[in-house]
Amino acid sequence: MENTVLIDRNEALKRFRPISGNSHKGVQGHALIVGGSYGKMGSVCLSSKACLKSGAGLVTAYIPKCGYEIVQTALPEAMVITDDYTDHITAIGYKIKVDAVAIGMGLGHHSDTQHALYHFLKMTAIPMVIDADALNILSENKSWFEMLPNQAVLTPHKKELERLIGSWNSHDEMIEKVKAFSGDFDVVVVVKGAPTYSVYLDSVFENTTGNQALATAGSGDVLSGIIAGLLSQGYAALDAGVLGVYLHGLTANIAVPEIGHHSFIASDCINNLGKAFLSLY
Numbered sequence: 653m654e655n656t657v658l659i660d661r662n663e664a665l666k667r668f669r670p671i672s673g674n675s676h677k678g679v680q681g682h683a684l685i686v687g688g689s690y691g692k693m694g695s696v697c698l699s700s701k702a703c704l705k706s707g708a709g710l711v712t713a714y715i716p717k718c719g720y721e722i723v724q725t726a727l728p729e730a731m732v733i734t735d736d737y738t739d740h741i742t743a744i745g746y747k748i749k750v751d752a753v754a755i756g757m758g759l760g761h762h763s764d765t766q767h768a769l770y771h772f773l774k775m776t777a778i779p780m781v782i783d784a785d786a787l788n789i790l791s792e793n794k795s796w797f798e799m800l801p802n803q804a805v806l807t808p809h810k811k812e813l814e815r816l817i818g819s820w821n822s823h824d825e826m827i828e829k830v831k832a833f834s835g836d837f838d839v840v841v842v843v844k845g846a847p848t849y850s851v852y853l854d855s856v857f858e859n860t861t862g863n864q865a866l867a868t869a870g871s872g873d874v875l876s877g878i879i880a881g882l883l884s885q886g887y888a889a890l891d892a893g894v895l896g897v898y899l900h901g902l903t904a905n906i907a908v909p910e911i912g913h914h915s916f917i918a919s920d921c922i923n924n925l926g927k928a929f930l931s932l933y
């Protein structure tokens with residue numbers, strides 16, 4: 653399509669910033685990962701780990717009580733704040749200062765959780781990734797679009813996108829609808845698929861990395877964590893989206909010669925993030 657920028661290594665390099673020698677965890681960004689419900693805590697573990705492995709100095713997971721031991725055990729590097737309720741999130745309250753948020757992975761759509769999301773969006777204006785069930789809740793409450801923070805990064809797969817903006821008849825029509833949505837609410841939309849397109853206003857970026865190994869549970873949860881990690885370090889929303897998608901796809905390109913398409917799982921995406929970052933030096 654006309655005016656689409658292909659995101660290859662050169663384009664990724666334009667956006668990538670190495671970490672300075674005198675950095676410390678206090679200036680590397682603190683990201684909050686909000687999600688999880690009974691049976692879906694893995695999504696928060698994956699997203700939080702990917703966030704740490706993308707350079708965030710501190711990561712806190714905000715989860716329902718049932719996930720406390722799961723997240724603390726799976727990921728000792730992350731801090732945890734629990735909701736008052738056991739099985740799902742009912743209110744999103746915290747006293748820490750965070751630089752970026754990713755919300756929605758494994759969140760579910762209980763009415764209490766919908767309420768919590770409403771108040772959170774109303775009160776929160778920091779860089780934000782909105783994924784999975786947070787997108788689905790928004791789709792059921794379209795008047796809430798107005799509350800989205802400027803340049804929030806929305807990361808729908810095609811089904812989630814259809815719930816958000818309605819259906820389309822062609823690729824070009826889909827892109828035009830996403831551009832209009834981006835303009836109406838000043839958001840970056842990362843349309844996940846093969847390939848993934850990142851759209852902001854009239855600009856469209858087509859990713860060149862990734863393969864079918866990523867067609868596996870949790871690989872989108874990993875992407876939300878990567879983008880939140882970049883946002884927390886001060887990357888602009890569009891740069892975080894475009895670079896995050898590039899690195900995420902690259903992990904699969906790096907891993908497939910050894911692991912193959914069938915056996916690659918979302919944790920392999922995380923395990924190869926280091927090599928993906930190193931390829932930019």
Ligand SMILES: NC(=O)C1=CN([C@@H]2O[C@H](COP(=O)(O)OP(=O)(O)OC[C@H]3O[C@@H](n4cnc5c(N)ncnc54)[C@H](O)[C@@H]3O)[C@@H](O)[C@H]2O)[C@@H](O)CC1
Binds near residue numbers: 692869
């Ligand atoms: N280990 C975990 O805890 C996991 C939790 N997850 C969470 O589970 C919840 C449900 O996520 P789902 O995405 O499964 O639910 P959805 O109901 O949003 O999506 C599932 C439907 O969308 C279709 N779909 C998915 N990707 C598509 C694509 N690229 N093009 C067209 N159709 C597509 C599927 O075929 C299916 O019909 C989310 O909160 C998610 O974060 C998942 O991420 C899987 C792993």
Ligand SMILES: Nc1ncnc2c1ncn2[C@@H]1O[C@H](COP(=O)(O)OP(=O)(O)O)[C@@H](O)[C@H]1O
Binds near residue numbers: 844846862874
């Ligand atoms: N065939 C494919 N080729 C390239 N990337 C893919 C392919 N299938 C899935 N992906 C990527 O994997 C991720 C899947 O995200 P998502 O559907 O949200 O998964 P989950 O919710 O299970 O974490 C997206 O980044 C998507 O672009």
Ligand SMILES: [Mg+2]
Binds near residue numbers: 783809872873
């Ligand atoms: Mg998903």
